[in-house]
Amino acid sequence: MNGDESSVDTSGTHGAAVASGLVRAVAEATGASPYDVPVLNDIVDPDALNALFDPATADSPTVVVALEIDDAVSIVESDETITVLDRPSASATDALGAIDDAAAATVTHDWDGPQSLLSTVVSAVTAATDADPIAVRDAIDAVLDRNALNALFRPRGNGVARGEGGLRVPFHEYDIIVRSGGTVTVQPTLTRINRTGGNLLVVGSVPHEVSEATSRDLLGTAPDRARVVAVHGHDVESAIDRLDAVEAAPPRSVVVDHGGGSRSVAAMEAAPQRPSVRPVAGDLDALAAELVDAVETLAAACDGLSPGQLRVCLDSLGSIRSQYDGDSVADFLETVTDRVRRASGIGHYVMLTDRTSEHVRAVEELFDVVVELRVGADGPEQRWHIRETGHTTEWFQTDVGGTET
Numbered sequence: 249m250n251g252d253e254s255s256v257d258t259s260g261t262h263g264a265a266v267a268s269g270l271v272r273a274v275a276e277a278t279g280a281s282p283y284d285v286p287v288l289n290d291i292v293d294p295d296a297l298n299a300l301f302d303p304a305t306a307d308s309p310t311v312v313v314a315l316e317i318d319d320a321v322s323i324v325e326s327d328e329t330i331t332v333l334d335r336p337s338a339s340a341t342d343a344l345g346a347i348d349d350a351a352a353a354t355v356t357h358d359w360d361g362p363q364s365l366l367s368t369v370v371s372a373v374t375a376a377t378d379a380d381p382i383a384v385r386d387a388i389d390a391v392l393d394r395n396a397l398n399a400l401f402r403p404r405g406n407g408v409a410r411g412e413g414g415l416r417v418p419f420h421e422y423d424i425i426v427r428s429g430g431t432v433t434v435q436p437t438l439t440r441i442n443r444t445g446g447n448l449l450v451v452g453s454v455p456h457e458v459s460e461a462t463s464r465d466l467l468g469t470a471p472d473r474a475r476v477v478a479v480h481g482h483d484v485e486s487a488i489d490r491l492d493a494v495e496a497a498p499p500r501s502v503v504v505d506h507g508g509g510s511r512s513v514a515a516m517e518a519a520p521q522r523p524s525v526r527p528v529a530g531d532l533d534a535l536a537a538e539l540v541d542a543v544e545t546l547a548a549a550c551d552g553l554s555p556g557q558l559r560v561c562l563d564s565l566g567s568i569r570s571q572y573d574g575d576s577v578a579d580f581l582e583t584v585t586d587r588v589r590r591a592s593g594i595g596h597y598v599m600l601t602d603r604t605s606e607h608v609r610a611v612e613e614l615f616d617v618v619v620e621l622r623v624g625a626d627g628p629e630q631r632w633h634i635r636e637t638g639h640t641t642e643w644f645q646t647d648v649g650g651t652e653t
Contacts, residue, residue: 267294277332291411314343315413345440352435418637452621478504481567558593
């Protein structure tokens, strides 16, 4: 955990201690006395917060509440774990995830009208997704108490609005974002991941050329992209060819070669219009450090990275897993995926084995999405498993460049 974060786990109490635990967490993070923390009722209805999550569904898709309290952002998840971000730049909006107006549909709830907030949410989701209203209502009821949802951000009895905060609820492949002011936004979960950062595990027993095509799609062809391609078990030329295929700009491209096996790195570095190549001879800690440094180098070269600008590829995680123990691999992935996410980048990690294999099961919880590949009767296909929502897309056929994210 970062030094500017504090966490309190209230998951064993099933609601009764969420509000009091939130006050304690804010006090611990900010160094204040609990008695000096702003009155919680000014920001959210404490009783509704205590009753919001159904303990029987604590392991279901993650619901997130974000509240701005005393110059910090408090995040309450559906397992009732509380995290406080004591950062001047943090906001509830950032904690819930960036919204892309071009991909999102937004309506505003009328707190003074006859319709409940739940009804407004159901109507918004139905209009945006063509889903059955009963299915939407049932999905929300499965993870939240509807009365608590209706009361959570309702203005106080004197008519004064609550403070800044919001709620994010998953529905299939969509985020439902409810803000304290009454706006309800529906947008694809992948849109949020694309804008705020995330990591994808690419799996499947397919030929390497199929995964390479998917990798090129995920690296993308946007001219301003900053890209890192790390290879283990493949030669450097395969990484350079992949970057060439997406017309990557050499000044914003880095190849990390773990374990060697390629032709002279010095010769390639001396070649004109080639990305820089960084050989790594050490263990996974050394590889993680080199990848993190590559991200830092690109951030400096780009004068800061905008959301979605950074793309990182590791090919192949399967090769690494065959040489290192599970704990070392997990520690390595936690370091790299965290840095990619903090840079609001998109990382993808290739492991060409069946999704049901023990190696995939051992690491998939570290990723936001699992991209499963297969070769169908008409060519390569893929489907996406969105871990946070539990939703799996249908199989769809892809061509090179056909799924760029």
